[in-house]
Amino acid sequence: MFKFTGYDVSSDQTSGGLVPGREFYAAFNGAEFKISKEDLSKVEQSQYVKKVYKNEKVSATLMDSVPLINADDVWKLDKDGNNCITSGKECMTGKNVTVAIIDTGIDYTHPDLGGLNSTVLERKLDKINTQSLNVFNPDYDQMFVVKGNKLAYYSDNILYLYNFDTKITQSFNTNNEVSSIIRLGFEGDTIAYFGSDSETNVKYICIIQLLDLT
Numbered sequence: 001m002f003k004f005t006g007y008d009v010s011s012d013q014t015s016g017g018l019v020p021g022r023e024f025y026a027a028f029n030g031a032e033f034k035i036s037k038e039d040l041s042k043v044e045q046s047q048y049v050k051k052v053y054k055n056e057k058v059s060a061t062l063m064d065s066v067p068l069i070n071a072d073d074v075w076k077l078d079k080d081g082n083n084c085i086t087s088g089k090e091c092m093t094g095k096n097v098t099v100a101i102i103d104t105g106i107d108y109t110h111p112d113l114g115g116l117n118s119t120v121l122e123r124k125l126d127k128i129n130t131q132s133l134n135v136f137n138p139d140y141d142q143m144f145v146v147k148g149n150k151l152a153y154y155s156d157n158i159l160y161l162y163n164f165d166t167k168i169t170q171s172f173n174t175n176n177e178v179s180s181i182i183r184l185g186f187e188g189d190t191i192a193y194f195g196s197d198s199e200t201n202v203k204y205i206c207i208i209q210l211l212d213l214t
Contacts, residue, residue, distance in 0.1 A: 128162050128169060131155075145186040152186040159184070159191060159208065175206050 022032040032055060035043065044052050066072055077092050078084040084091035108114060133155040144153035151162040157179055159172040174181065178195030182203075185192045189210045196203050 128167075129160075143184075145184060147186050150186070152184060152191055154181040154184060154193070156180055157195065159193065161186075161191070161210070172208055174208075175204060177202070178204055178206065 021034060024030045024032075033043070040052065043049055074092055076083055076085065078087050078089035079092065080087070080089070082089075106113060128151070133153070144151060146152075149164045151164065153160050153162070157174045159174060159181070161170045161172070162168070163170075172191070174193065174195055177197050178193075179198040181193050181195050183194040191208045191210065193206055193208075194203065195206055
């Protein structure tokens with residue numbers, strides 16, 4: 001649990017600490033607190049806090065996005081593509097235009113989508129590895145790539161290539177200086193990867209030419 005302890009925010013070591021209302025991990029590492037101005041100054045001085053922002057209510061506007069996509073220029077046109085102010089015809093506003101929005105959270109039981117007679121097909125997922133993979137790190141990216149009938153992925157500093165047709169997995173050792181892989185790409189008979197040396201923090205771009213893709 002994310003918590004500011006008494007040691008973090010006060011010289012009073014008997015303090016119970018500040019418990020957050022919400023915690024954030026995906027977009028950034030942070031938390032939300034309701035605290036007094038006195039506690040705020042203490043939090044800002046903590047070595048564990050990079051920055052404190054006031055949680056204010058904001059409203060989204062279209063003042064920047066509308067001209068960015070030139071929507072306001074379209075509003076000046078009539079249905080023939082001419083300037084509606086000059087032609088005197090009705091300007092294009094989207095009136096009488098039907099817009100359909102399909103969201104991933106659709107209700108498949110809705111009559112327009114098959115109703116209660118819809119059939120949900122489920123299949124058992126195939127497990128292609130037997131040992132746990134060490135790939136999770138919030139700073140890492142592109143952990144696997146699928147191209148045609150092959151899947152390229154990694155664990156620590158070992159590359160793997162799985163063939164969906166033959167069900168065979170090949171493994172490849174990386175450059176000796178690479179202790180972990182950060183990102184990989186796969187095209188044709190070549191795997192390119194971005195590796196890191198944990199001791200020196202040196203980053204490498206390496207390429208493996210695959211001679212046997214069976």
